[in-house]
Amino acid sequence: MKNSVFISVPLLLSSVLSGCTHAETVEKPNVAMIFIDDMGFGDLSCYGDTVVKTPNIDKLAQNGVRFTNFYVNSPICSPSRVALNTGMYPMRFKIHSYIAGSKQNKKRAMENYLDPTAPFLAKTLKANGYQTGHFGKWHMGGGRDVGDVPYPTEYGFDKSMVAFEGIGDRVLFPNHGISTQSSKLGKGKIVWAEKCVSTSIYIDSALAFIEKCEDKPFYINLCPNDVHDPHLPDSTKVEKWKGVTKNPWEQKFFAVLEELDRQIGRFITTLDEMGKLENTIILVASDNGPTDWPRYYETSSYPEAYQGELYPPGFTGSLNGRKWSLYEGGIREPFIVYWKGHFPEGKVDSETVVSAIDIFPSVCTLLGIEYPENLDGSDKSNAFEGSPMTVTPPVMWEYGSNPGGSIWPGNKEFKSPNLAIREGDWKLLINVDGSDAQLYNLKNDPAEKNNLADQNKEITERLKDKLLNWRNAMPVEAVVN
Structure with missing residues (x-):
């Protein structure tokens, strides 16, 4: 149950801090945002995964709040991360797909990097006394042939350790073309390491940063990218999964997911040993649904010894669609919030x-x-x-209505219309020309099987008008395919 003592925590903090003297101090809570790459709605055992156990992340859910109606704002990485950090729809900054090389970005009417004058959570917290750090995937500018971009410090971070899609200090992978490209850009200390140890390096860096904060509050982004394919686990950790599934892609994915949970457990345990956990807000989510490359459906991608059904790794539960899709499996993600003594324990929120x-x-x-x-x-x-x-503003999405084309799911049934809106229990998907209207009541039909557009024309038209007005207000002109 919610403890009434903490109902006015924000107001209490604000009033005490505004009136304190140098001798009077209030311990501000720390914040850790764990944003996992390409993890599906059903990949955590607390969200229904019956194959891989994720006890460390599950423990946060057991001691916090687990949401079942959480959405990212794009089914692909760069715009999803822009939305998280800016609190704004990413298309406002001309970032609507993944940031690539400069020629490809120009072809797609994409910026090479996020405008550093954009609102940014780290910048706001830094201005209010927080020590700020980013550790892991960045992908909001830098990499490939694009080196003339702002450093993470220009977005408010005191310290950063990123991956190959960013500049500044970073971890790069051997025998990896984009990492080699990144290394030629310079601009930061480079650590070469196998992908299977990258999350461990990010966590070590984050913990070292937190330790140096001493008594100052910290805000960190921890963004592991080992769940993004290709999945390259330590070979010794794949063997146990060979008896669970014959799908070789799943074997590697399960090993990576299990190790990710172990590393997050190590991060939480160390925070506790440092005396920081009790006053740290922890948020866990994923940036979009699980991978759906065409190769996972092609027999040539599998060894002859495997004769099973062809399917990609990663679960969405019963949700339709995967990455690169505006169906639920591409944008509805796990979301767990934890703050000891302030958030209720073991609560599941299926309404908000x-x-x-x-x-x-x-x-x-x-x-x-x-x-x-x-x-x-x-x-x-x-x-x-x-x-x-129970009453919240509508949420809107765009994917694939912009110039230059987009990546589409390997399973053609997962390719969605290029606009979507959710208002209450209703979700409408349409193309920018108004075609292919699909209306679902997500409370009754979360798998999006029963299109109710024809039976509910008034709702369909009302949501369609909102959605098209929103899309037309964006700076990139829509392309009707």
């Missing part, structure tokens, strides 16, 4: 619709910090504290 753009204002409210007025996201901190919010 939360999206990644809501994290910026929600975290600031919990910390008693003012946030920019023009954010697209809204404050959902009441839900974090255990009070579900």
